[in-house]
Amino acid sequence: MTPQELKNSILQLAIQGKLVEQRPEEDTAEKLFAQIREEKQQLIKEGKIKKEKPLPEITEDEKPFDIPESWMWVRVQEITCLNPKNDLPDELEVSFIPMALIDDGYRSSHSFAIKSWGGIKKGFTHFADGDIGIAKITPCFQNRKSVIFRDLKNGYGAGTTELSIVRVVNDLLSRDFLLWFFKSAYFIENGVKSFTGTAGQQRIHKDYLAMCVLPLPPFAEQKRIVAKIEELLPYIDRYEQAWSKLEQFNSRFPEDMKKSLLQYAIQGKLVEQRPEDGTAEELFAKIQEEKHRLIKTGKIKKEKPLPEITEDEKPFEIPESWMWVKLGSILHYIDTGKSFKCDEVQPTGNKCGIIKVSAVTWGKFNENESKTCYSSDSWVDEYAIHENDFLICRANTAALVGGCVIVDKISKRLMLSDKVLRLHFSKMIYPFYVLWALRTPLVRNQFSSVATGTSESMKNISQEILKNIIIPLPPLAEQKRIVEQLEQLLPLCERLK
Template sequence: MSEEVTLDDYADSASEEDSEQPESRFWGTIPDGWELVDGTDVYDVNPNPKPDEEPNTYIEMDALDTELPWPRYFGERNASEYSGKTFTAGDTLFARITPCTENGKAALVPEMDTKVGIGSTEYAVLSPKTERINPWYLYYVGKSHSIHDYAVSRMRGSTGRQRVPFSVFRRELDVSLPPLEEQRRIATILQNADRAVRKTREIIEQTKRVKRGVAQNLFHYGIDREDTKQTWPGEIPESWDVVQFSEIVGSNRNGLYKSGDAYGEGYPIAKMGNALENRVLDMSSADRLELTEEEKEKYGLREEDLIFARRAQEVSAAGDCCYVPELDELTVFESSLIRVRLTEDVNPRFYVQYFEGPVGSRSIERIVTETSISGIATSDLLDLKVALPSLEEQNEIASILWGFDEYVTALQNEADQFIRFKKALLQDLLSGTVRTTNTNIEVPEEIEQHG
């Protein structure tokens, strides 16, 4: 990793706070040398600057990240044809509608191709008064646990369309405000953690792209770069066979349906969210329900089972396949899933990659039906023709492709550690519980240039 975030950049403040310092419901006792100010003393709410050019840079809600300050992409839109909120570089965009508020969607507006940008009507735009507050410091104030939780608690409206009132930002928030120099140091530490997350995510995406290219070659040409032949599943190595999927399936079963009153305690049940997020069944969080002995026997999952999405809200998820690892306890699966248990002479880890890869995924697409809910029929799945390399080649291909997946998992764990690290720091740094003591912290230009 090129980004480094360490504990050397800050230190706990061991001194006792002045008992006469003001108190804040968000920040506790304000440190000596800091001010407690009303929010609107240091930012304007929805100033709505008027653009003098078109088209304008457009930042839609979907472009906002739940963790990072940078919008993921930009568009263009004419402000004269759209009634959204306008903003300029350095403003904070705070999503104020459910579920975006609860999820933590926010952004700091970067330099744009146009002086004025435009975005969702569901933004609260906080425009910093830069003689008082650094824009990056203001962004992190908006991302703090106390402000986020308070905003969520103040949401009003009908279920599914609740919003944070603008009055929250105009009249109800206060800011624990250090001198500008300390604001910049605090923002630098927090931004370093965000940069580490962003860099790790970039490596993850690059690894996934490389894996797709490797899979393309392996499923078309095999380990030994063979000549190819055209078959019903697609172009595959000449030495590979093609068989009906049912020929390598030992058993299969659709999942369990039980009424809502059966849920609560008992055994975990795998649902779509557990099964299809990362191609490996993840039961770290799951609903539980009571089971009969017959249900345990019929619907219990085993290591190396495959699970397919029988029904899905999105067409792209219908027929998706995942692998069942070793489980800590008896686990069953719901009715929207199909369990497939392959014969012992094939490698289930190969076929998870096969159905995700360029040959198998196109075969699955042929049997997806689109109605109110997309899905596949078990009979159609079993009738599919699939490629069948030798077991030795299955093992080699599975090892290569799962190696990419394991690397991605390790990188994602690293990104999650940086996120937890930043969240642990955020409130302490913004409240002054932890103070930046290293005056040699190198403040990046994009933070330095403000204030």
């Protein structure tokens, strides 16, 4: 049960006479109702309130649930005065309350500004200390912007015209009981059914409040109901706090689980190590031999040696068959793109274009995140994107720079942009392992600490930074087993969202 459902349930029990016991010595609602009518008649005679039109009798069909025998069904207007007017000196300072100064929810609180009565007596709703204000416009009505006005400047105020005002007759009713009724799901849901007006400007029907059928308990029982609700409120608050923490945990859990799985993967704890797989040192030696051959044959360029990895740079223990490497040591080379003049729409037909950084940002290559070159003559074969390309974003926000994908399929004629790099790894490296390694907190933290740029909205990682990124390297066969396990487990995390 959500906190909202719990509150609704308690209020429903309250207005059905099930929250506290009935006591014979407290008389009946019928006697209370007769007393209220007498008082209203006296006020009419004295000219303090206007005579109201008679309301229709309450039919059996209008009674939504059973109530105790000592209670009585009444219409709100029969027991209160609605939308009264204040007659005050223009110079008197009073409270001014627009809708924004009334809190929503299940509490009763408001603030106010101070103005002279003469400046606000026209065009605004009047009220006084002890009056109940109820928002009548959506979404304020559903959000329970309802309040008992208290401690107003000189006891009076005016405010938004989107309030209905309920005034209790000579303290014969518990204002707090009425307020809890006006916050009940029964009152709110029936009010919504009465809405009139266009979308965004809908209000409760002009007669809804007056005609609303209210279950009236004896006065003493009203007070006991309010006391019981107030006794329960601290427990409800604690429940709500616990619920919020649980909701936060549940919302974080899929992403936290994903991070944990990736961390386990690069620590060698996700799959077992097998002696027959050989070691990462043996694999690394073969990769270096391969690079030397390619340099000799002129297929790749010789680069300056990367600094050795120090013990302080190794953030955690890894299996004996693994080794720490820098990304540049298992790369053959990096392709850079180019900036072209483009139209901000994706290319169609035989037109060519370049990818945006958003094409590689969200974990899967999206060719629709692209722009169309003004001329097909812009096409350059060496920048063309192909299936199985390993792409990484070198410029983006601090949270997204370094986002990477492997192109699974492509149907458009697209090229690299100047903000996306293409990495060419040794054939003895399983690129999907590197893909997941670059998405781990280990590497994301490295990107965060070394990315350049003064603005959080645009950070950069150079090729030199990329080559010096440190990752743990398992034997090739184990790389593949790790990826296979991740591909089984990570979709389960997504289903938890």
